[in-house]
Amino acid sequence: MVDEEKILKSNDENESFELGKRSITGTKGISRFELLEYNKNKSFLFKPFFYIGFSVFIVIFIVLIFFYVNRYILPPMQDAVRVGEVKYSRGDVVNFIRFNQRISEDLGMEFEIGNSLFEALRMILEAELAYQIAPKYGISVSNSQVDNQIEFLMGFISETSQEKNNNEYKQNVAETYRQFLNKTGLSDYEYKNYVKRSMFREELRNLVARDVSRIQPHVNVYELVFESPDLSIINTIERKLTQGVDIEEIVLEFTEDKQALRNQGNIGWIPKGVDEEIDKLLFNISQDGKLTVEVGSLTKTPHHKTEENVYSFYYISDFSEAREIEESNFEKIADLEFEVFINSFNEDYNLWMDIDSEIYNWINTKVLIASNSEFLDARANDIQ
Numbered sequence: 001m002v003d004e005e006k007i008l009k010s011n012d013e014n015e016s017f018e019l020g021k022r023s024i025t026g027t028k029g030i031s032r033f034e035l036l037e038y039n040k041n042k043s044f045l046f047k048p049f050f051y052i053g054f055s056v057f058i059v060i061f062i063v064l065i066f067f068y069v070n071r072y073i074l075p076p077m078q079d080a081v082r083v084g085e086v087k088y089s090r091g092d093v094v095n096f097i098r099f100n101q102r103i104s105e106d107l108g109m110e111f112e113i114g115n116s117l118f119e120a121l122r123m124i125l126e127a128e129l130a131y132q133i134a135p136k137y138g139i140s141v142s143n144s145q146v147d148n149q150i151e152f153l154m155g156f157i158s159e160t161s162q163e164k165n166n167n168e169y170k171q172n173v174a175e176t177y178r179q180f181l182n183k184t185g186l187s188d189y190e191y192k193n194y195v196k197r198s199m200f201r202e203e204l205r206n207l208v209a210r211d212v213s214r215i216q217p218h219v220n221v222y223e224l225v226f227e228s229p230d231l232s233i234i235n236t237i238e239r240k241l242t243q244g245v246d247i248e249e250i251v252l253e254f255t256e257d258k259q260a261l262r263n264q265g266n267i268g269w270i271p272k273g274v275d276e277e278i279d280k281l282l283f284n285i286s287q288d289g290k291l292t293v294e295v296g297s298l299t300k301t302p303h304h305k306t307e308e309n310v311y312s313f314y315y316i317s318d319f320s321e322a323r324e325i326e327e328s329n330f331e332k333i334a335d336l337e338f339e340v341f342i343n344s345f346n347e348d349y350n351l352w353m354d355i356d357s358e359i360y361n362w363i364n365t366k367v368l369i370a371s372n373s374e375f376l377d378a379r380a381n382d383i384q
Contacts, residue, residue, distance in 0.1 A: 078090055078354075079354065080092065080093045080121060080124075080353060080354055081093070081121055081124050081125050081128070081352070081353045081354075082350065082351070082352040082353070083125055083128040083129050083132065083349055083350075083351060084132060084349045084350060086128055086132070088124050088128070092124070093117070093120055093121060093124065095184070095185070095186055095190060095194075096120050096123070096124055096194060097117070097120045098184045098185070098186075099180075099184045099186055099191060099194065100120070102180060102183055102184050117364060121353045122353070123198070123201070124353075125342075125351060125353055126201050126338075126342050127194075127197035127198050127200060127201040128197055129342060129345060129349060129351065130197065130200040130201040130203070130204040130205075131196070131197045131200045131201075132349070133204075133345065133349075134200050134203070134204065137204065137207055139200060139203045139204060139207070141196055141199045141200055141203070145199065146192055146195055146196050146199065149195055149199060150177065150191075150192070150195055151173055153195070154173060154176045154177055154180060155176070156169070156172070156173050156176070204338075205334065205335075205338045208334065208337055208338045208341050209330075209334035209337070209338070211337075212330070212333055212334050212337050214324055214325050214330060215322050215323065215324055215325070216271040216272055216273060216322075216323065216325050216333070217271065217272045217283065217291060217293075217319070217320065217321050217322070217323070218269040218270060218271050218272070218319070218320045218323040219269070219270055219282050219283070219293055219295075219316045219318065219319050219320075220266075220268065220269050220270075220316070220317045220318035220319075220320075221266075221267050221268070221269075221270050221282065221314050221315065221316060221317070222247050222248070222251055222264075222265040222266050222267070222314070222315040222317060223251075223255075223257065223265050223266075223267050223312050223313070223314055223315075224237070224250075224251055224254060224255045224257075224265060224298075224312065224313045224314075224315070225255050225256050225257035225260075225310050225311070225312050226255075226256055226302070226310065226311050226312075226313070227256055227309070227310055227311070228311070229302050229311045229313070233254060234298070234313065236254075237250055237254055237298060237313075238298055241296070241297075241298065241315075247265070247315050247317060248264040248265065248266070251264055251265030252264060252265075256310070265315075266317075269320070269323060269326075270282065270329075271323070271325050271329050271333070272291075273333045273336065274329050274332050274333060274336075275332075277303060278303060278314075281299045281301060281303060281314060282299070282314060282316060291321075293316060293319040294316060295316050295317070295318060295319050296316070296317070297315070297316060298313055298314070298315050299313055299314045299315075299316075
C-alpha cells in the first residue's frame with residue numbers, strides 16, 4: 001500500500017516535471033527566449049538580401065560622397081596660378097573676377113565675363129610677381145595709398161584733405177565699401193590684398209614703360225577688307241596700282257569694309273611693335289639688321305582677323321623712320337614690353353597658370369551663378 005502510494009506520487013511528480021518542462025522548453029531543450037532570438041538573428045543577419053542591400057547602400061553613399069567632393073570641394077581648391085612659393089586657387093580667380101566685375105558695373109562699364117578669365121589669370125600672376133620683386137626696383141605701396149585707391153575705386157574722389165577728414169565723407173565711404181564687400185563676398189583682407197598687389201603691378205609696369213621710346217618707325221596704311229580673298233581681284237588691284245590709280249578709289253571700288261566710305265580705307269600711321277603679325281607684313285628687316293619698307297605696294301599676304309573673320313590687305317602709302325607714337329599705340333607697346341619683362345622671370349620664379357576648356361567653363365559658371373544670385377537678391381530687395 002505504501003509502495004503503491006510512493007509509486008503514484010513519484011509518477012505524479014515525474015508527469016508534473018515533464019509538463020513543466022514542455023511549457024518552457026522545446027523538444028531539443030532550447031528555451032522560448034533563445035528560440036525567438038535565434039529566429040530573429042536568422043531572419044535579419046543570415047539572409048543574403050541584407051548583405052546585398054547594405055553593400056549597395058555603402059557603394060551608392062561612397063559614389064555620392066566622391067561626386068560631391070570632386071564637384072564642389074576640390075575644384076575651388078585646385079591651383080590656378082603659381083608664382084614662386086605662392087599659389088592662387090580657382091576660387092581666388094573667381095573672387096578676382098567678381099570684384100572687377102562689380103567695380104566695372106558700378107562705374108557703368110560693360111563687363112564681358114567670357115573674355116575676363118585669361119585676363120584675370122594674367123593679372124593675378126603679374127601682380128603677385130610685381131609684389132615679390134618690387135624691393136629690387138625700389139617700389140613700395142603704403143596702406144594709406146591702398147585706402148586712397150579703394151576710395152577711388154568706390155567712386156569717391158576728394159580734392160582736398162579737409163573733405164577727406166569730414167565725418168560724413170568717411171561714413172559714406174565706409175558704408176559703400178561695406179556694401180561692396182557684401183555683394184562680392186570678399187573679406188576686407190582679401191580685397192585689400194588684391195588691390196595692393198594690383199598697385200605694385202601698375203607701378204612696375206610704369207617703370208618698364210619709362211624705358212620705351214616714344215619715337216618709333218611708322219607706316220601710313222590703307223586697308224582693303226575681304227570676307228574671302230579672291231586672287232583675281234587682288235591681281236586686278238595690283239594692276240590698277242601699277243597704272244597709277246589712286247588708292248582711295250581702289251578701296252571704294254573693291255573693299256568689303258562698311259566703314260570705307262567714312263575714311264576711304266585709311267587707318268592712319270601704324271608704329272612698329274604694336275602687333276607682331278602686322279610687323280611681319282609691313283616692316284622688313286634685312287640680314288644686316290636694317291629696316292626697310294616697300295612704299296606704294298600691297299602686302300602679299302593677308303592678315304586674318306579672327307574675331308571679325310575677315311582678311312585684310314594693307315597698302316603702304318608712306319614711311320617715317322622716326323615719328324612720335326600716339327598715346328593709345330604707346331600703351332599697347334608698353335603692354336607688350338611689360339609682358340616680355342614678366343616672362344623674363346619665368347625660370348627664376350617658376351611662373352605657371354592653368355587654363356583649359358574645363359577650367360574655363362567651371363570658373364565662368366561660378367561667376368555667372370554668383371552674378372545671377374546677386375541680381376535676384378537685388379530684385380527681391382527692390383520688391384520689398
